[in-house]
Amino acid sequence: MTLWGQLEQYAFIDLVNFVNNQTGTLSLVKAYQGRTLEMYLVKGKLRTLHADGFRIQEQMRVREIIYTLISQYNGKFEFDNRKLRSECDFWLDMDLAQLLTQAAQDTMIPECELPRPHDKFVDACLDKPPTALIQSDTLQDKWQQIQPYLGCGISAAELTGQLFYSERELRVTLHRLLLAGAILPQPKLSERLPVQDQIQVAQGPVALPVKRLNDVKPSFSWSKSWRRFTRSLH
Incomplete structure (x- = not known):
């Protein structure tokens, strides 16, 4: 046929x-x-x-x-x-x-809802096992493959070099794991630093003002000392 x-x-x-x-x-x-x-x-x-x-x-x-x-x-x-x-x-x-x-x-998920290729995610570290939150066997299998790379945060673009999936497949997978609560977006550096450190990161090292020579007041006055000396002679 x-x-x-x-x-x-x-x-x-x-x-x-x-x-x-x-x-x-x-x-x-x-x-x-x-x-x-x-x-x-x-x-x-x-x-x-x-x-x-x-x-x-x-x-x-x-x-x-x-x-x-x-x-x-x-x-x-x-x-x-x-x-x-x-x-x-x-x-x-x-x-x-x-x-x-x-x-x-995968085609039903709008592109605007997917994480960007370089958005990084970390393990949510939940008390409840993620497998209890992930209903799909296929998604559970992908979760077990991705989890070892989540320690320091990783993106879909970086995972393509580690796993045999296309970048879009990994973006879809990360999107679904995020909805399941198994992963979280990695905080940016400014969100993890104390307030004072954030200011220094944004502005750079703070330089102390330098005093000009004319602004420095002498520790004693020559004119006053001379008057005291002449009075003592009388």
Whole structure:
């Protein structure tokens, strides 16, 4: 069976739901940064992903591509289930429906509500375990990965170098952990210093006024001493 069309008439999620239980190759023309994508699906599992013939192996990039397809793509597609592949050619094993659900939820959060890439957060250090506040198993898993980096404060931009998630995924995760009460924004330096230290930080070192030579009063007067001396002679 071969299925083709234009995604201007369908949502990408609807297309995937239609072919989700089948096995075959889903091609999307110029779907990601001008590159044509080829996904090999095996009954709901994403097993391979190529962009212009090159393998996409990192799961972080796979999730980023799925997010882009949901939020932006409206080009041509083709699904072909006539050519089957051997399992030795597979390098991915990702549940496509779960990927789509997570990406769809992420797109529902307005950009203005997400923390900025360089906003830092710290562990809330609650008596109540954060897992009791976090209902989603996926979010609990991400919390366990992020928590070790929260000691000195860390941002989504910094976490991208430590974890295999895109920057936007991490911004969404930090947003959800903040709503759950598991993390707090890191206080700025001026908010952590005493008032006097804040003044010095804002104004710099305070210089003491230097007295001018004319302002210095002599310890004794020569004229008064001379008069006392002449009076003593009389």
